[in-house]
Amino acid sequence: MRSSIVLGLLGSVVVLVALFELLRRHRIREKYAVLWFVVALGVITLAVFPSLLTGVAELIGVEVPANLLFFAASLVLLLITLQHSYELGRLEEKTRVLAEEVALLRLEISSPAPQRGPDPADPGDGPERPGA
Incomplete structure (x- = not known):
């Protein structure tokens, strides 16, 4: 072999x-x-089947089959890198949104709730109206 x-x-x-x-x-x-x-x-x-690479190289017009192999390997690595970059950008955006939501929730929890009186527009909070 x-x-x-x-x-x-x-x-x-x-x-x-x-x-x-x-x-x-x-x-x-x-x-x-x-x-x-x-x-x-x-x-x-x-x-x-190394003759397969030679045949494809001849078909495409590449003189050295190893050059075709290196080109294909470089192309595969480029596509993988692009796909990972896309996913990384998506995950960074999700992380930013989640961090903002957590910050807002922490702010809501840590700040004291303002005391409110009865809402005059809400009929359930005030005294009962006659004739209602």
């Missing part, structure tokens, strides 16, 4: 084992696990 095949298979197996361990310990969410599972399967496929 060629060393590149062994290295690809070994790397993919390590990723899959780490992935299942992270899932088991609830350290990674399922939607990210699916993404990394697909990446690991892609690496296994390319390790077992």
